[in-house]
Amino acid sequence: MQFLDIMDYATYKSASALPGGVAVCGEGSCGALSGAAMSVSLVYGRASLQKSAESLEAQEAHCRLFRLTDEFAKEFGGYTCHAVQKTVLGQALDMRDPAKVQERLALRPMILEKSSVIISKATELAIEAIFEDTENLSRFAPRWELFKDLEKEQW
Amino acid sequence: MKSKKDLPEQKILDPSEFKDLMRPMRSEYEKKIERLLARMEAMSPEDKKKIVKDASQAAGFYLRQSDG
Numbered sequence: 270m271q272f273l274d275i276m277d278y279a280t281y282k283s284a285s286a287l288p289g290g291v292a293v294c295g296e297g298s299c300g301a302l303s304g305a306a307m308s309v310s311l312v313y314g315r316a317s318l319q320k321s322a323e324s325l326e327a328q329e330a331h332c333r334l335f336r337l338t339d340e341f342a343k344e345f346g347g348y349t350c351h352a353v354q355k356t357v358l359g360q361a362l363d364m365r366d367p368a369k370v371q372e373r374l375a376l377r378p379m380i381l382e383k384s385s386v387i388i389s390k391a392t393e394l395a396i397e398a399i400f401e402d403t404e405n406l407s408r409f410a411p412r413w414e415l416f417k418d419l420e421k422e423q424w
Numbered sequence: 425m426k427s428k429k430d431l432p433e434q435k436i437l438d439p440s441e442f443k444d445l446m447r448p449m450r451s452e453y454e455k456k457i458e459r460l461l462a463r464m465e466a467m468s469p470e471d472k473k474k475i476v477k478d479a480s481q482a483a484g485f486y487l488r489q490s491d492g
Contacts, residue, residue: 275457
């Protein structure tokens, strides 16, 4: 978000426990994917109790993420931390078991190297999703046709 | 030390009260977003590609820097 001048302390802090599929449980969304979704939603998302199906902002955030999630899964074999690990490391790691700390430490350099590739790709996809012309959203998110004429919420 | 009865009573907000509560925070953040959207309008495709590339590289660097 630094490169778009929309850095935000609270958002950065709130992402602390996303890595490892949320608190290293492995089966939640990959932290890079969650962070990418947060970034796109920061720009286009909803900040009220307006119903999702009536909210242009909520639907635009969803639709802008369709291509991102599809391309992420295509490149890394899925959406969850474990699915991504299986693709890039050849195995899903148990990141909570203290008995496996040594095993994880041995893999640490490779994990960091692979993770930097994943986070770089997720960042690329997130910024492309932010830059995408609204007119193009229907191409990869057909449901946008249902919502594109909703009115922007008035504050 | 405050007792429980001194604390302001919390209630479930209706949508307009929720929005009122969010408004001051929104006002500050949305200025940044408006600036970004205006900046995006003025960007060339090359400018955008450069931002994508620079941000992508920085994200990898920051990840290694913070050890994941």
